[in-house]
Amino acid sequence: MKSKELLSGIFILSVFFSTAQNKIVVNTDLGHEKISKHIYGHFSEHLGNCIYGGYWVGEDSEIPNINGIRNDVVDALREMGIPNLRWPGGCFADEYHWMDGIGSAQQRPTMINTHWGGVTEDNSFGTHEFMELCNQLGAEPVICGNLGSGTVQEMSQWVEYLNSGNISPMTDLRKSNGRDEPWGVKYWNLGNENWGCGGNMTPEYYANEMRRYSTYTKNYGENRLFRIACGPNGADYNWMEVLMRNGNPGRSFQGISLHYYTIAHDWSHKGSATDFNESEYFMTMSKTLFMDELLEKHINIMDRYDPDNKVGLFVDEWGNWHDVEPGTNPGFLYQQNTLRDAMVAAVNLDLFNKYSRRVKMANIAQTVNVLQAMILTRGDKMVKTPSYYVFKMYKVHHDATLLPTDVESETYEFENKSIPAVSTTASKSDDGKIHLTISNLNPNKAVSISCELRGMEMINFEKGEIITADEVNAFNDFGKAEQVMLKSFADVNVSGNSLQVNLPSKSIVMLELN
Template sequence: MYFKKILGGFLVLVSFFATAQNKIVVNTDLGKETISKDIYGHFSEHLGHCIYGGYWVGEDSNIPNTNGIRNDVVEALKEIGIPNLRWPGGCFADEYHWMDGIGPRDERPTMINTHWGGVTEDNSFGTHEFLELCSQLDCEPVICGNLGSGTPQEMSQWVEYLNSGNVSPMTDLRKANGREEPWGVKYWGVGNESWGCGGNMTAQFYADNMRRFSTFTKNYGENRLYKVACGPNVDDYNWMETLMKNGNPGGSFQGISLHYYTVCHTWRQKGSATQFDEKEYFTTMDKTLFMDELLRNHITIMDKYDPRNRVGLIVDEWGNWHDVEPGTNPGFLYQQNTLRDAMVASVNLDLFNKYCRRVKMANIAQTVNVLQAMILTQDGEMVKTPSYYVFKMYKVHHDATLLPSDVTCDNYTYEEESVPALSTTASKAADGKIHITISNLDPHNSKEVLCEMRGTEKLSFVTGSIVTGDKINSYNDFGKKEEVSLKEFKDVKVNGNSLTVKMPAKSVVMVELN
């Protein structure tokens, strides 16, 4: 036992605590900020088999469904506590005209999905179907409006259709299509990637257009819109500066987006999702940690123009982007999901938690069958990915109080480059329980981590869980036993207000304490 090893000298114990290489100091009594559950949000676009075959199979399908929506997918997403869902895009949003997706399905016009595979979009999944999905998931809808190829009138009427209880043409149209009461949709994106696929605009041109479109998106009844302006691509700090200076923050928009994808190599050749070596694993960890610098720098600009913290930073597209799986449509962005993706998920979620004063929502791309998906489907089968299990583990942080933490740790070094080996979040739930999630990015070495819980005198271990695998490229696939899942973890020793956690290599661990 631990105490037998140090028997004979309390000073030895103090010395060990002081020199531990891997140490987390958690201030349990200094928490002020709330980790919004909306940080754990998701994104679903009309892209590949995310919508069709992922969520939507139609009422006549042999796959068990409720009103055309797959029961297994809904059940799985409810299990991870999905708080919100962003739709219909993505690039698709700025060529989507919402009136094409309402009314009798056999009468809806078709369109060509020019961004994703050049396939015919039959619009059978539209506004009513999406909001039915959100109802089944018990999550908030986040609708991204068409600023690129649409008009202020079109966006204004969509908001009215969704939210108005008044006597009006849009209200009458909604009722004629079977929905008597307004939905009261709160979250509204004013365009998507307007610097790129959403119109190739300059920052100032977008700021002017965003203010114009925002003027005509009205509040109805007691519902207050939370409008998300299109923010910067990665480190375009000029875009952020322009929008915060000239976009009427807090008035025309209450949130501003940020997009950053972790790409191992180059956009032309991103690398395989499953066939990669340690060099590629290390590069992925290094590149995903760039999110810390991005958040810090963008928040600094936001603080300059919005010292009252009225505007939220909304990271509504993030995650790993690999090459598509061999033999699949390159425009469908179908990729497998390994333990490496799970590590990327935990690191980014820790960073969003860290900056939760500003980061009020995030949406991983994408929920089903696309990019860093939670779920993969194949006809009537479904697979939960390693990333899914990280999101399930991190449910403990939803709407919890962030506990300030300081980390001292080894580096994970590959050749001559290094990154911190540990990533962590500590929070306190409404019932007083403390949760610590720790990731060990080192694929070779376990880490004994000392956690000093300042502000409390005595702790007790309640439960723990772990996500890991035999290899960095372990993954779950159809027709085989899961290689990565959420399992019980007990390698925790508590002594007063401190605990030691023995972290296996390449693992994510959650510890619950009383």
């Protein structure tokens, strides 16, 4: 009898010590920063089949559509809670001339998309079509203006065309194209990647150009523009320093972008989206976590020049970049999307939430059929990817109050390297409900996590959801049952203001508490 009691005690102690290193403390009474819903934004470029065949099929298509925009994609994105959409690029933006995309479709000039596949762009999807898409989605439009190959007048007139209610040649032109009232577009990128495909500029030169363009992008009526300066590529801290020093932050621009893609190997060999080993998985997660350092260091620079926090950081291109699927056009950037991509999405969103004092918008690349897409289409068929389900799960954090958390996590180790196994976000919605999202990055081992909600005496577990699969390279494909989706989750034990959560390997969980 005593030996059984001793063994039982040893078991209890072993459980205690195995879980003690995985602990989350949520300070429910200390939150004050809002997690902007725009952190959960999206990006669609004239690239491959993102626009054409993705959203846009034309009014004469047999695929069910409203005004040429396919219904199934719109319905899925609305269900996911898309808050904004950035367009028309990307690199395409700085060679796009918006007047080519208005008026009669039969009279619109064509152009060569020199960045993506060398295909002919017929401009059948332009400003009016994009605004119709945003209207159907219920999403805020984010327009990226052409600073690279365009002119100040061209961008100034685009703003006037979209936003002015006055009598002028631009508003008369808009009305002649079927739109009487202005749309009132708030968010405007002043160029894209001007350190690279947008003109190969130095930060000093771009800062001067950006200030000039900013001067001539005007406010009309009650609408106030939120101008977004082209920010750095990854760890280019000098670019951020120059723009914050020379760019007149807060006046010439109210937001500054950051671009960073997760690439398992390097640009010449990015690796397969579906055929990868644990070494490539570990590298992917490790490089994803580098976003934490990027955000911290760039925000430190911003804080020196903008102590009043007037300028938002916009991570308006991010996500996994793999090699294209075999047999597809290399310039179309079509890649599958696995549970690994879902893990990358969850970690990045947790980091954006963590820095929500500065991070006010983020846009994963890209929404349909390109890079880390939410949706894949083939003819009249549509697939929701694992990344889609992460965004749908994380919808609970939209405009909620960030709750400060302290996390103690065991490590996920591989070949003498290690990363934290646990990633998390806690938030409180306006109705008082607390949502906790937790990811277990370890693909081999389940973890048990103790969670304490300080500031509360008693909690109730309302519901839970989980995203996982048998294999980390599981994906959803056409004509097959979904392998990765949202499922209910209830492996939670509650006691007072604490709970014990048991996460399977390679999983993402959402808990709703009251």
